[in-house]
């Protein structure tokens with residue numbers, strides 16, 4: 511078996527490249543909002559349409575009510591004017607009829623009534639005596655008719671005035687004049703027709719104006735919505751610029767404050783996470799400081815392989831953490847075994863072989879590092895099933911674990927250990943090639959050689975030191 515897995519590795523406390531590259535939240539952090547888009551919500555009436563439609567209904571309704579109120583007022587006004595006019599005509603008729611009544615000059619009634627009837631709006635006019643007998647009527651057929659119940663009231667659509675004629679305290683007759691209400695209806699109709707076009711035009715323009723004005727205000731809400739979506743996607747740089755003092759402006763400022771607080775909280779979480787990883791790495795280093803830089807190199811080369819395999823961002827993060835902490839279980843291995851100068855006894859070897867499981871148990875309470883713990887548990891499984899602790903083989907072994915096994919072995923062989931000098935890179939690569947298919951995944955070995963030929967491996971080793 512190629513070495514590199516049995517001794518304590520040194521761990522670099524500050525994992526700069528890890529944090530700088532990712533700027534990430536701890537693995538397992540889930541975006542509660544998820545990828546959302548307007549289309550995913552199905553078709554709905556937007557706020558703009560709802561407001562526009564609401565105003566489009568309300569605006570004509572209010573305009574119609576105003577229109578009806580105007581016509582009602584005009585009807586009232588014209589009726590009042592009609593009453594005044596018919597009263598005036600009846601009073602004139604009564605005054606003009608006084609002398610003929612006093613003189614009982616029947617021949618003069620006709621001209622008096624006819625003069626009143628010349629007004630085209632007068633429907634009828636007549637004079638009665640003190641016994642309500644019609645002395646003269648604009649309708650000649652009714653002359654001589656006796657009104658048994660007195661002067662009747664006006665019919666429908668008629669404005670009537672009946673003025674008693676009193677001479678020296680004696681009721682001698684009644685002057686009656688009636689006007690038709692048709693002219694009022696005609697005036698109102700012409701008013702309605704005259705108002706209809708400007709009112710319709712005004713309503714239409716009002717609806718269009720409301721639609722566009724609503725759009726201006728709703729646009730601000732839409733900007734806020736876009737900002738919330740961006741925040742939900744993890745963009746902590748998003749801010750809403752709205753300095754107005756209305757509800758949307760206040761909401762925008764509250765949103766900005768909330769994002770600022772979230773950003774601060776996130777930085778704190780990331781800082782805590784870095785400190786946790788650093789503490790774990792430091793604990794491994796404290797166990798055996800001989801292989802300083804090993805975990806960091808394993809982490810970075812593993813990431814290079816993961817990127818070449820086009821793993822997604824979360825997989826890369828988990829791979830990197832597992833690579834950095836792959837030997838964290840050595841914390842729990844008995845003192846004197848880890849870092850021992852010289853070969854391990856069979857008992858000591860068995861104790862050392864327990865470190866992958868111990869490492870997994872250490873990370874087990876951290877739910878966000880569950881997968882990382884799994885990868886650590888299997889980082890000593892061999893491709894042919896001869897590894898430990900579970901004897902997994904081939905693709906039963908998590909990909910991250912296979913990557914870590916290969917890189918861990920490479921780095922261990924190329925660094926000086928307590929019991930031997932570092933091997934040359936050529937010899938190391940030869941040993942890795944020999945382990946292809948038995949200890950190592952052939953495809954990963956191929957990728958590793960590719961990265962080596964491109965100088966990626968050497969660059970990382972030089973950078974970490």
Ligand SMILES: [Fe+2]
Nearest residue numbers: 515516836837
């Ligand atoms: Fe290990």
